[in-house]
Amino acid sequence: MLAWLNNKTTPLSHIVQNFNQVALPAGNIRAADCPFLVIDLELTGLNAKQDHIVSLGWVPVRHYEIVLSDARHYLVNSPVSVGQSAAFHGLHDKDFSHARDLAEVLTELLQHYAGYIFVAHHCQLDLRFLEVASQRIFGKAPKFSFIDTLNIELYRLQKQGIVMKKDALRLPQCLARHKLPQSGQHHALADAYSCALLLLSQLKHSHADITLSDLQLQSR
Numbered sequence: 001m002l003a004w005l006n007n008k009t010t011p012l013s014h015i016v017q018n019f020n021q022v023a024l025p026a027g028n029i030r031a032a033d034c035p036f037l038v039i040d041l042e043l044t045g046l047n048a049k050q051d052h053i054v055s056l057g058w059v060p061v062r063h064y065e066i067v068l069s070d071a072r073h074y075l076v077n078s079p080v081s082v083g084q085s086a087a088f089h090g091l092h093d094k095d096f097s098h099a100r101d102l103a104e105v106l107t108e109l110l111q112h113y114a115g116y117i118f119v120a121h122h123c124q125l126d127l128r129f130l131e132v133a134s135q136r137i138f139g140k141a142p143k144f145s146f147i148d149t150l151n152i153e154l155y156r157l158q159k160q161g162i163v164m165k166k167d168a169l170r171l172p173q174c175l176a177r178h179k180l181p182q183s184g185q186h187h188a189l190a191d192a193y194s195c196a197l198l199l200l201s202q203l204k205h206s207h208a209d210i211t212l213s214d215l216q217l218q219s220r
Helices: 013-021 083-089 102-112 123-138 149-159 171-177 188-204 212-218
Strands: 036-043 053-062 072-075 117-120 146-148
Touching: 013 102, 013 123, 036 123, 036 188, 053 102, 053 188, 072 188, 102 123, 117 123, 117 188, 123 146, 146 149, 149 171, 149 188, 149 212, 171 188
Parallel strands: 036 117, 117 146
Antiparallel strands: 036 053, 053 072
């Protein structure tokens, strides 16, 4: 097993238990008062049971402010070559000489961001990989609460009666629609930051007192 894991004396499942014990914000809390963590993963493929996380990036959003001082980006050791997935995320095997163990990165994530609402663009993919990896490392999956900026955007467009063109809900197209800056895509931190900008723009175009429950409904 990984050396980092061998040095742990406390059962790793306690990391997930502690995460799950922290209460999430109530549904009636204003979104402005809700702590969000916007996250993005880069992967070797799309099957969470056989593919692997090769990088993670996250950006906290508190009181409608992106907290860049707490943003993080990690390359992650993979048990397999990145192979052809390098064409999408631009990472090659030679780039991982100083990569971190996934167990260490997920432990930091769970210990620092219990009680946060997680955010991603097309969150089901990120959620599935986080759950499978946590189950493998900690013996159980955390109870993440996610909202999805892709589904929120779909809700907005449908409410406006806008007919969507092909790929209209991809992150670059959403950013362009909101007149937000584009960054190099398929970099975990850059995409997390872009997703955070999109979330703030979506909130700006909503009513001032939008609640977490409102967002969760839009995100379904």
